[in-house]
Amino acid sequence: MSSGHGRVLGMSYLVASVAGVVFFVLSVALLGYWPKRVLDEQTRAMGPEYVLELTPSERRGRAVYSREGCAYCHTQQIRYLASDRARFGAPTLAWETRLDYPHLWGTRRIGPDLSREGGTRSDDWHYTHLFSPRAVVPQSVMPAYERLFDDAPDRPRQQARDLVAYLNTLGRARELAGPEGEARAEAGCQCPDDELANMAFGGELNAHPARTRRTHDTPPLLPAGDLARGRQLFAAHCATCHGPTGGGDGPGATGLLPAPMNLAEHQYAPARVADVLWNGVAGTAMPAWRDHSPDDRAALVSAVLALESTRLEPSLPDNLMELGQRAFRANCVQCHGERGDGSGSAAAELPIAPTSFVRQRPTLSAALRALRGGIPGTPMAPWTTRLSDAELVAAAQYVRTLYGAPGAESR
Numbered sequence: 197m198s199s200g201h202g203r204v205l206g207m208s209y210l211v212a213s214v215a216g217v218v219f220f221v222l223s224v225a226l227l228g229y230w231p232k233r234v235l236d237e238q239t240r241a242m243g244p245e246y247v248l249e250l251t252p253s254e255r256r257g258r259a260v261y262s263r264e265g266c267a268y269c270h271t272q273q274i275r276y277l278a279s280d281r282a283r284f285g286a287p288t289l290a291w292e293t294r295l296d297y298p299h300l301w302g303t304r305r306i307g308p309d310l311s312r313e314g315g316t317r318s319d320d321w322h323y324t325h326l327f328s329p330r331a332v333v334p335q336s337v338m339p340a341y342e343r344l345f346d347d348a349p350d351r352p353r354q355q356a357r358d359l360v361a362y363l364n365t366l367g368r369a370r371e372l373a374g375p376e377g378e379a380r381a382e383a384g385c386q387c388p389d390d391e392l393a394n395m396a397f398g399g400e401l402n403a404h405p406a407r408t409r410r411t412h413d414t415p416p417l418l419p420a421g422d423l424a425r426g427r428q429l430f431a432a433h434c435a436t437c438h439g440p441t442g443g444g445d446g447p448g449a450t451g452l453l454p455a456p457m458n459l460a461e462h463q464y465a466p467a468r469v470a471d472v473l474w475n476g477v478a479g480t481a482m483p484a485w486r487d488h489s490p491d492d493r494a495a496l497v498s499a500v501l502a503l504e505s506t507r508l509e510p511s512l513p514d515n516l517m518e519l520g521q522r523a524f525r526a527n528c529v530q531c532h533g534e535r536g537d538g539s540g541s542a543a544a545e546l547p548i549a550p551t552s553f554v555r556q557r558p559t560l561s562a563a564l565r566a567l568r569g570g571i572p573g574t575p576m577a578p579w580t581t582r583l584s585d586a587e588l589v590a591a592a593q594y595v596r597t598l599y600g601a602p603g604a605e606s607r
């Protein structure tokens with residue numbers, strides 16, 4: 197009897213060990229191998245054939261991102277939540293992070309998700325923000341990364357350049373895949389009836405409210421915004437760059453190229469300011485502010501218009517006006533357009549849109565400054581070698597006469 201018990205006991209060790217091994221193998225297969233296979237297959241079916249690899253600089257930037265702990269505060273994964281989709285865009289698909297190893301998805305969302313950061317903000321904005329976050333976003337709790345710079349935001353070291361190069365790759369793969377890529381992903385998903393899975397398609401790919409555009413799809417402007425509220429908002433969001441009185445001299449301005457516009461030296465059509473707030477100024481650090489309510493945007497428009505420092509401008513004799521018109525026709529129309537509405541034949545090719553003088557009027561001194569020194573960081577070059585001093589003054593005055601011309605408000 198006792199020997200029989202002993203045998204059974206001896207067998208049970210064997211059974212237990214065999215069962216242990218079997219369960220271990222099963223769990224590896226079911227929890228590790230099988231899901232990986234399904235994910236690999238799905239990734240292959242939904243992703244484009246070739247995913248762009250990172251350049252050496254972008255890879256180094258990725259290492260800096262990892263080393264500096266950016267992932268402790270920033271995620272790189274847009275969830276299937278209405279709030280995430282509204283703020284950032286289409287939920288992240290598995291194939292988008294195919295080459296992301298080890299991954300940097302992060303878990304804490306102290307700062308905004310960065311999955312679609314690429315192409316959203318200009319490089320000079322990133323440098324200024326990394327150097328001193330509170331110089332552009334007053335309430336920010338993000339640490340400053342001055343050590344990646346040579347004492348100034350416009351003097352980034354290699355590491356800062358690499359980091360920004362990396363930030364610019366976030367979301368790039370899916371944008372490059374284009375509509376064909378979206379169609380392929382949708383077909384590969386094989387989930388026509390899965391409502392949740394389908395949330396990844398169809399919406400706006402990048403819905404970042406600060407992303408600049410060059411379209412003119414601004415919603416109609418509400419009449420007369422609340423000036424007091426507008427001034428509050430301006431102090432909270434705009435003064436960092438444009439300065440408290442709109443002089444273009446805020447703490448964030450030093451590293452930006454082109455520099456923030458001097459708003460006090462301009463007269464603006466309300467629709468122009470509304471357009472800038474909705475679209476931003478593409479090619480510059482000026483973000484769009486689409487996340488603000490229509491009322492707040494109208495209030496901001498009022499605040500910007502109220503910044504203008506009115507002064508008496510000299511008027512020029514007629515013969516000088518003719519000289520100005522001739523100089524303008526001969527030199528400026530290819531960019532600024534025949535009517536000065538910014539619709540010249542070269543305008544679409546330029547990285548920064550030429551000014552529409554119909555919708556904004558610089559003071560004479562601001563216009564002259566632009567003509568003499570150009571606007572650094574934009575295609576507007578100095579004209580001192582091409583035009584005489586009289587022509588410069590005449591052209592500067594001429595463009596000021598174009599403001600509010602009827603029939604050209606659309607631009």
Ligand code: HEC
Nearest residue numbers: 264265266268269306307308313329333336337338339341
């Ligand atoms: C302590 C948390 C924290 C850390 C660490 C951190 N950030 Fe941030 N980050 C934030 C917060 C909060 C914001 C939102 C306010 C702002 O724009 O500054 C932000 C904003 C940003 C934005 C702007 C996103 C947008 O388009 O609105 C970028 C880009 C960014 N961080 C990059 C980085 C990088 C790169 C690192 C690492 C070098 C980093 N952050 C480290 C908290 C953090």
Ligand code: HEC
Nearest residue numbers: 332433434437454455456457469472477480481482485496
């Ligand atoms: C990160 C810095 C920054 C912030 C913040 C910022 N701006 Fe700007 N802004 C710029 C830059 C840079 C330009 C473009 C200058 C150029 O086109 O040469 C600009 C251009 C503009 C223009 C167009 C001016 C023109 O004459 O073409 C308006 C209007 C304007 N900003 C208003 C605002 C308002 C209102 C806010 C706040 C809601 C704001 N900006 C916040 C940097 C900023």
Ligand code: HEC
Nearest residue numbers: 527528531548549550551558563566571574575576579591
């Ligand atoms: C190559 C294209 C190009 C040509 C040619 C050109 N401009 Fe410009 N101009 C621009 C751009 C781009 C801007 C800057 C827009 C900005 O900063 O956002 C600008 C800005 C200006 C401004 C400043 C506007 C403001 O609101 O402060 C003035 C004034 C101006 N141009 C006058 C002229 C005159 C006069 C001529 C001809 C002698 C001329 N430009 C030729 C592209 C051009």
